[in-house]
Amino acid sequence: MPSYDPNNIFAKILRGELPCYKVYEDDKVLAFLDIMPRSPGHTLVLPKAPARNILDISADDLAHVITAAQKVAKAAVKAFSADGITIQQFNEGAGGQVVFHLHLHVIPRKAGVAMKPPASEKEKPDVLAEHAKKLAAAISG
Numbered sequence: 001m002p003s004y005d006p007n008n009i010f011a012k013i014l015r016g017e018l019p020c021y022k023v024y025e026d027d028k029v030l031a032f033l034d035i036m037p038r039s040p041g042h043t044l045v046l047p048k049a050p051a052r053n054i055l056d057i058s059a060d061d062l063a064h065v066i067t068a069a070q071k072v073a074k075a076a077v078k079a080f081s082a083d084g085i086t087i088q089q090f091n092e093g094a095g096g097q098v099v100f101h102l103h104l105h106v107i108p109r110k111a112g113v114a115m116k117p118p119a120s121e122k123e124k125p126d127v128l129a130e131h132a133k134k135l136a137a138a139i140s141g
């Protein structure tokens, strides 16, 4: 398996070298909006530890990521009146992974509404800013 590349785009976001629409942060985890959401509120939850995917992350860091994803999922039900939540996570190119820093997709769903295809459309910055604010408020409140 290839080793972790510290120049991947999510590593740059974690180091603050690139911006993101932050939803949640603690000492082990950062969550921010996907800029090409498959539904409104589509959030990516990452460990701060430099893990490529599920094959090289420690059990402890993985536990923190899934716990944070649960926080985001519960907040999304409130903030977006979601009827359900889809969690996705891809490993290596053959597994559908495009960005090689582990992340869980938390995707709020409405009954009867299909997800957009992956990476199909970049959302407007003002919409992303508003959605991040709503989700962050639902997590802290």
Ligand code: 5GP
Pocket (backbone or CB within 6 Å): 009, 020, 021, 032, 033, 034, 035, 036, 037, 089, 090, 096, 097, 098, 099, 100, 103, 118, 119
């Ligand atoms: P995956 O690696 O799980 O297949 O997909 C990577 C995800 O990252 C995609 O859903 C894509 O829309 C998202 N993505 C790609 N580049 C960026 C970026 O610069 N910022 C954010 N927030 N999301 C990104």
